[in-house]
Amino acid sequence: MIRIACLIVMMMAGMLRAEVDARPDARVAARDAAQRLDAAARQMDKATTAKDRVKALSETVHAYEDGLDAMRDGLRRATVQEQRISRELKAREIEISRLLGVLQSIGAAPAPATLLHPDGPVGTARAGMVLADIMPGVNSEAASLRAQFEEVTTLRLLQKSATETLQKGLVGAQEARTALSQAVADRTDLPRRFTADPVRTAILIASTETLEGFASGLSQITDAEGGAPLPDISHRQGTLPLPVQGQVLRRAGEADAAGIQRPGIVMATRPQALVTTPTAATIRYRGPLLDYGNVMILEPQTGLLLVLAGLDVVYGHAGEVLPAGAPVGLMAGDPALSGEILQETPAGMGIGSGNRRSETLYIEIRQDNTPVDPELWFETDKDD
Structure with missing residues (x-):
């Protein structure tokens, strides 16, 4: 019996500890995310009375987006961690049951029987030394098992709490987006560089078959252009922030599923993500265009155009000058889908992609009517 216990302890020794040491602390991540969402909620309260409500609410939406991303990540890690521990314990059911059997048999045997050995006093002494050697290991592994069972319980409670926090955060983010849309609609203090001619704009759209053709004709459809000249921002190449939180899905020149190559990049974003201008710029055009959906074309400096295509909602009017970080629109999609990371699994509460x-x-960026790689201007992980 003692030899069996030795073998079991040796077989399990280090494995449980390595598993515990390798696990990321999902509880810390979830707690940090909850604090960020709470800070976003407080920021929302302040934004409603801020002098520059558009700026304050834009920062609030971004704060919610950051907090929600962090909460999804923490919830995903907690669920993966719980499922991994559960699978680990299930895979070791035989070893665990044998270890428990050994512990029960040792504990149930009368003290004299435990001390006696068929080989006499020498065998008894040797058995006692072996028992003394393995008991710390047996106790250690028993403690590790108990800690794992307790952690499974803790992680399941954490998942429930994080799910509730995530749902509240989604509601808060949507309220912030609604308030931002209203603040943009009420804004009247933006300077204007020109007044667009809707008739000439409509004619240009009707006669245009490509984005390139439309962009080249933009300079012909404005009246009474004035104001200060646009500043040169060429020194900021490679440092501009991306206009939306997301991941680069396709780089310039990479073919899509249909084999079509475009000179711009494609960003994958969450539903209803906020899109902002990375630098001060004039709105040259906003609205539907060809098969690009809603398009926003910004002019940060003379001869340089930033094209953002695929938005659901666009803000502002042609001719207005936006400050850096100003909202220009929202992506499409059901905001409820951005919380769609939970689903029922055999283990209980599980996760979907968690990164929807x-x-x-x-x-797309066009310089002197020629497309250039946007990653020459934006900070991206191009080496990844």
């Missing part, structure tokens, strides 16, 4: 980026934003 179902919308795409096309970003």
Whole structure:
């Protein structure tokens, strides 16, 4: 019996500890995410009375997006961690049951029987030394098992709490987007560089078959252009922030599923993600165009155009000058889908992808009417 216990302890020794040491602390991640969502909620309260409500609410939406991403990540890690521990314990049911049997038999045997050995006093002494050697290991592994069972319980409670926090965060984010849309609609203090001619714009759209043709004709459809000249931002190449939170799905020149190559990049974003201008710029055009959906064309400097295509909602009017970080629109999609990471699994509460980026934003930069790689201007992980 003692030899069996030795074998079991040796077989399990280190494995449980390695598993515990390798696990990321999902509880810390979830707690940090909850704090960020709570901060976003407080920021929302302040934004409603801020002097520059558009700026304050834009920052609030971004704060919610950051917090929700962090909460999804923490919830995903907690669920993966719980499922991994459960699978580990299930895979070791035989070893665990044998270890428990050994412990029960040792504990149930009368003290004199435990001390006696068929080989006499020498055998008894040897058995006692072996028992003394393995008991710390047996106790250690028993403690590790108990800790794992307790952690499974803790992680399941954490998942429930994180799910509730995530749902509240989704509601808060949607309220912030609604308030932002209203604040943009009420805004009247933006300077204007020109007044667009709707008739000439409509004619240009009707006669245009490509984005390139439309962009080249933009300079011909404005009246009374004035104001200060646009500043040169060439020194900021490679440092501009991306206009939306997301991941680069396709780089410039990479073919899509249909084999079509475009000179811009495609960003994968979450539903209803906020799109902002990376630098101060004039709105040259906003509205539907060809098969690109809603398009926003910004002019950060003379001869440089930033094209954002695929938005659901666009803000502002042609001719307005936007400050850096100003909202220009929202992506499409059902905001409820951005919380769609939970699903029922045999183990209980589980996760789906946890990283649902179902919308795409096309970003193109044209310099002197020639497309250039947007990653020359934006900070991206191009080496990844």
